């Protein structure tokens with residue numbers, strides 16, 4: 001089991017360190033675990049003058065799974081795209097062909113009160129957003145800022161081919177079969193031709209999964225219903241841009257983005273696993289950050305890349321039990337619970353394992 | 354005062370009828386009110402074979418303000434763009450150059466419990482989303498589905514020119530001056546060049562309004578913060594697509610989309626006013642729909658197109674008082690209140706006026 005650890009910037013280093021300990025603790029004794037570290041983001045610029053150093057990409061390619069922390073530095077969007085720490089993640093996703101981004105949003109019952117939604121709306125919430133990750137406005141050409149009629153015009157291209165929609169569609173229906181057999185495809189087919197094609201291909205793919213219910217929803221309605229009645233959803237599949245927005249909104253339903261993992265896969269089993277949160281520069285280096293999202297990313301890794309559901313279940317149970325025991329990092333702290341730092345939370349999970 | 358009433362389809366007709374009565378009741382005696390009706394959407398197809406008949410567009414152009422209901426028919430996105438009832442609204446916005454879509458999200462204290470968010474999160478909520486309405490992916494060229502390497506590829510173009518961003522920017526800062534002097538510009542400048550230009554121009558426009566605070570936020574973060582802490586916002590200005598999504602999410606914060614009006618303006622005072630909700634075919638013709646969004650659209654019309662703040666205030670007070678008296682349509686009904694139909698709600702507002 002070859003794992004590349006790309007901890008990156010900000011709190012990425014701290015949370016990844018805890019997640020790695022958990023990984024080492026759950027991997028079956030019979031497995032030879034090979035862990036390598038490489039710099040990415042601001043750390044990549046420092047080490048090799050490139051946010052995604054060639055050696056880092058090469059290491060990632062040769063791995064079975066990647067544990068990613070966070071990358072980016074405040075204001076780095078002012079740099080050219082290839083030099084931006086925050087863009088290193090996009091380049092890595094694209095280079096490895098990781099087109100399927102699984103972003104679960106679930107609620108630990110212990111944290112139901114942390115949500116800004118009423119308890120009766122979010123209790124028992126457990127949905128999966130599947131976001132297409134290598135297409136859409138993120139990568140479409142032409143793009144850029146060009147002069148036109150004496151002023152500048154900014155352009156990006158939303159672009160989806162049939163085969164791109166088809167493969168993320170299959171991933172969605174397969175995921176739904178392991179859950180509640182419902183797929184909601186989110187688009188804007190009433191306005192955008194690219195999304196009409198999306199809807200058409202999804203409908204077509206759906207015919208191969210007669211046991212899974214397929215519905216379609218416009219993105220504006222989906223944003224509303226996520227707030228109104230999120231438990232009606234099982235798997236939501238959508239494009240890169242809509243998925244970026246909806247998955248963050250869905251994450252917020254659970255009250256703490258510090259709790260949520262994600263996993264990105266391509267056509268094989270190589271996957272990149274990362275917490276949904278970013279670098280959080282304001283709290284970096286202070287042993288304050290919540291490592292549970294990174295730890296739960298290891299759970300996803302066990303499930304999706306290594307087909308080790310028992311190891312995954314052990315992690316989930318350990319996290320549940322530390323929450324039940326009252327351990328809380330600052331972001332999920334509530335009076336009456338026990339406030340701990342990053343390392344202490346990691347130790348608590350290890351102890352529970 | 355020349356008003357074009359384009360009631361359209363579904364519940365559009367019912368709610369517009371009530372709003373029109375309110376309009377007639379609040380217009381000052383000294384004003385000559387000229388009301389004309391014209392078909393749009395499915396009604397346009399029926400009357401003239403075109404969802405936006407030439408005569409309807411002509412009437413709209415010659416008016417001082419348009420009271421719009423709702424347009425669209427289930428599944429109409431399968432028709433060619435120009436023949437789609439739902440697209441008639443887009444064509445009308447574009448033809449009249451209505452680039453600034455004002456979508457307030459505010460909470461009547463009487464309805465705080467209707468929100469799916471906790472009361473302490475939404476109490477006193479009052480924000481304005483200003484959505485650019487004639488640019489972006491909605492109208493950008495090239496667009497369409499074309500064959501490429503043996504398969505079909507769907508394409509749309511996100512496109513913003515400096516002058517397009519500048520004019521919506523000015524509208525945002527002017528609106529903020531009448532409110533709490535805070536503008537949050539929402540973009541995706543970390544990924545999209547079109548949005549980098551957006552951010553740059555907004556920053557530039559902001560320099561002309563030193564008394565207004567300008568912040569920038571990525572759209573994914575904005576979607577989260579709208580749920581987490583919506584009262585931190587005053588005016589949010591954003592592009593057409595992000596605005597479509599965020600304004601519906603913001604609408605949902607208030608608990609009933611049946612309560613929310615919107616207004617769209619161009620460079621003059623001609624405005625189009627419409628409820629945020631759609632045609633709701635499932636409840637159309639049943640005297641069930643909530644007319645308050647349409648009625649509050651007349652309030653916006655009085656304020657934005659006619660500079661009649663007193664007439665506007667009267668409408669707002671009348672709506673508050675019928676809510677305080679316990680009148681509720683089905684969508685906002687709660688035990689202990691008095692359930693009424695569309696017409697009865699309209700009559701109650703008239704009585705309160």
Ligand SMILES: CC(C)[C@H](C(=O)O)[C@@H](O)C(=O)O
Nearest residue numbers: 086087089090244543544573
């Ligand atoms: C950091 C940013 C480029 C990235 C994205 O938009 O994909 C992030 O928001 C995410 O969702 O992983």
Ligand SMILES: CC(C)[C@H](C(=O)O)[C@@H](O)C(=O)O
Nearest residue numbers: 190191220439440442443597
């Ligand atoms: C009906 C649809 C085309 C429209 C839009 O996307 O603009 C609607 O969602 C709106 O927000 O007014």
